Structure formats: C-alpha cells, structure tokens
Amino acid sequence: MSKTFQRGLIVGKFCPLHKGHEYLIEQAIAACEDLLVISYTKPEFPLCGPLVRERWLELSFPYIQRLVIDDAILQRLCSERGIQDIPEVPHNDAAEDIHRQFVAWLCLALLDSTADAVFTSEDYGDGFAAVLTQRFQQHDPGLPVVAHIKLDKQRLTVPVSGTKVRLDPHANKAYLSSHVYASFVKKICLLGAESSGKTTLAEALARHLHTLWVPEYGRHLWVEKDGQLVFEDMQAIAVKQLAHEEQLRPQANQWLVCDTSPMTTLLYSLAMFQQASDALQDMANTPYDFIILCDIDIPLIQDGTRQDQAFRLHQQEWYKQQLAQRTLPYLRVCGSLEQRLSQVMKYLGGK
Numbered sequence: 614m615s616k617t618f619q620r621g622l623i624v625g626k627f628c629p630l631h632k633g634h635e636y637l638i639e640q641a642i643a644a645c646e647d648l649l650v651i652s653y654t655k656p657e658f659p660l661c662g663p664l665v666r667e668r669w670l671e672l673s674f675p676y677i678q679r680l681v682i683d684d685a686i687l688q689r690l691c692s693e694r695g696i697q698d699i700p701e702v703p704h705n706d707a708a709e710d711i712h713r714q715f716v717a718w719l720c721l722a723l724l725d726s727t728a729d730a731v732f733t734s735e736d737y738g739d740g741f742a743a744v745l746t747q748r749f750q751q752h753d754p755g756l757p758v759v760a761h762i763k764l765d766k767q768r769l770t771v772p773v774s775g776t777k778v779r780l781d782p783h784a785n786k787a788y789l790s791s792h793v794y795a796s797f798v799k800k801i802c803l804l805g806a807e808s809s810g811k812t813t814l815a816e817a818l819a820r821h822l823h824t825l826w827v828p829e830y831g832r833h834l835w836v837e838k839d840g841q842l843v844f845e846d847m848q849a850i851a852v853k854q855l856a857h858e859e860q861l862r863p864q865a866n867q868w869l870v871c872d873t874s875p876m877t878t879l880l881y882s883l884a885m886f887q888q889a890s891d892a893l894q895d896m897a898n899t900p901y902d903f904i905i906l907c908d909i910d911i912p913l914i915q916d917g918t919r920q921d922q923a924f925r926l927h928q929q930e931w932y933k934q935q936l937a938q939r940t941l942p943y944l945r946v947c948g949s950l951e952q953r954l955s956q957v958m959k960y961l962g963g964k
Contacts, residue, residue, distance in 0.1 A: 621641040631788045799902035815870050854878065874899060879897040
C-alpha cells in the first residue's frame with residue numbers, strides 16, 4: 614500500500630521521549646516510506662543525555678533513521694565525513710530561523726538527505742517547512758515543496774508535555790514507555806558481609822517504598838549447585854544479577870532495591886579462585902544511585918552457606934577499602950531493622 618510521502622522528518626528534544634512524541638512518530642511512520650528523527654537540546658536535561666535518548670528511540674522505533682547529537686557527537690560525525698566547517702548545536706533559546714537552518718544543514722551536509730514532509734504539533738512547523746523547502750530546492754530544484762503535517766496541537770490525544778514529565782516523571786509514569794521510565798528509577802545497592810542483614814533490609818525497604826527488590830542471584834546458584842561453584846560461574850552470576858536489575862527496573866516504583874551488586878561477586882571470585890575475569894571487574898564498576906553498607910553489629914547466623922567470623926570480618930573491611938578506593942559515597946547502617954530502615958530513609962530524603 615503506497616504512502617503519502619517518500620521521506621518524513623521529525624525534530625525534537627525528547628527530554629524525555631513520551632507517548633505524545635511516540636504518537637507523532639507513529640503517525641509519520643504510517644504516512645511515509647521512510648522517516649528521519651533528529652534530536653538535540655542545549656542545554657541538556659538531567660537523565661536525558663544523547664546516549665539515553667538514542668537508546669529510547671532505538672527501543673521504541675528500531676527501524677527508523679535516527680540522529681541524536683550534542684556538540685561532541687556532532688564534531689565526531691563531521692570529522693568522520695571530513696567536514697571542516699562544523700556549526701555548534703544551537704541553544705534552545707536561539708531564534709527559530711537558526712534552528713531551521715541548522716536542521717537543513719544537518720540533512721544536506723551530514724546526512725545527504727532531504728524530506729518532503731515535516732511532522733510537528735506546533736504552528737511553527739509552517740515556517741520550518743518553508744525554510745526546508747528553500748534550502749532543499751537550492752540543493753536540487755527538482756525537489757518538491759516540503760509539507761507541514763500538524764498533529765494534535767491541543768494535546769487532546771496524548772495530554773502531556775516534556776516539561777510536565779520532567780517536573781515529576783513518577784506522577785506521569787503513564788505517559789512513558791516502560792524502558793523510558795526505567796531511566797528515572799534510582800537504584801539502591803545494599804552491600805555487607807555475610808549475615809549482615811542485607812536481604813532482610815532489602816525486603817523491608819522495598820515494602821516501605823512500595824517498590825521491588827532484586828534478590829542475590831549468587832546465593833540462588835550456590836544453593837542450586839550445592840555449593841560447587843566453578844570460576845566461570847562468577848562472571849555468569851554478575852551478568853545474571855545485572856540482567857535481573859534491568860528486567861525489574863521498568864516495573865519498579867521510583868526506586869529499585871538491589872540486594873548486592875557485581876562488586877560482591879568480584880569479592881567471592883578473588884576469595885575462592887584468587888582471580889577475576891576482566892568482564893567481572895568491569896561489571897564491578899556498575900554505578901548505583903545510592904550505596905548502603907550494612908554493619909556486622911548483629912550475630913553471625915550460620916545457615917550452611919556461610920563461612921566463619923574471620924571471613925566475615927575480611928569481607929567487611931574489603932568493602933570499605935573498595936568503596937574508598939573507588940571514591941563511592943555510601944551510608945553505613947547499624948542497629949535493629951527499624952533503626953536501619955530509618956537511617957536509610959533519612960539518607961534518601963536528604964538526597
């Protein structure tokens with residue numbers, strides 16, 4: 614079935630990509646043989662950097678052409694093409710004509726492409742289409758006039774805006790695809806030696822925050838294999854642990870509580886096999902928004918999977934040394950479960 618336009622164009626900040634943007638893109642896909650989506654913003658917005666926006670668009674619309682840039686990315690792309698005279702990405706407050714001319718330049722100089730339709734939800738699209746028509750026809754007089762297709766200006770189909778979502782992405786979760794919302798979920802990592810109350814605190818904290826928690830996969834595999842772990846299991850444990858985090862993060866509510874991290878797997882790999890794979894060491898650098906170190910001021914409970922008090926003390930000191938070497942801020946919690954929970958909530962609230 615033939616479509617109305619050969620090539621469509623959509624330009625936006627997508628900070629973040631919300632369902633209003635997705636509606637616009639879906640309508641353009643339905644009307645065009647090909648679609649180009651360009652995204653840039655200056656200044657950038659927190660949690661919405663170019664690599665994040667690229668990933669959102671890729672997951673939502675894997676088959677469209679995308680160009681997501683900042684000044685550094687633009688410099689690199691132009692250098693790869695041998696382009697010498699490289700403009701800067703315009704500031705968001707720059708005059709409309711500056712943005713229009715910049716997009717036309719991107720299409721012609723960087724992408725070797727034009728469009729015969731531009732899709733927006735704003736009146737400015739008429740002037741945008743006129744500038745594109747002028748620039749494209751200067752390049753090739755045989756090109757058609759660029760049409761402006763304006764959709765849902767009143768935001769009746771999807772009543773949301775990027776500003777509204779940025780103010781409170783959690784209250785506006787319904788307007789975000791799950792993989793977009795996941796970028797706004799903060800990860801809380803619990804560390805601590807054996808029998809330091811991590812799992813108990815993880816469960817309690819998740820209940821208190823009305824969210825989800827990620828159990829320790831290493832313990833599950835240890836039980837499953839009756840304690841007979843091999844060196845190759847160490848990297849596999851870390852991979853699985855992070856995969857479970859990524860799986861649960863889109864379903865979480867503002868916070869995701871993680872009962873351990875690949876740093877713990879690194880500790881056991883070194884303790885059990887006196888070595889660790891490069892991949893595991895890289896995964897041990899996985900960032901978390903908050904790190905909680907559970908103290909060992911509670912008795913060691915031997916459940917058949919744990920080692921002795923000497924190893925427990927070694928573990929705790931190792932965590933402290935690693936956190937210091939990596940200059941990672943953390944909160945040490947101690948006391949009863951209620952006291953620990955209170956300490957964590959105060960820490961989160963202060964951030």
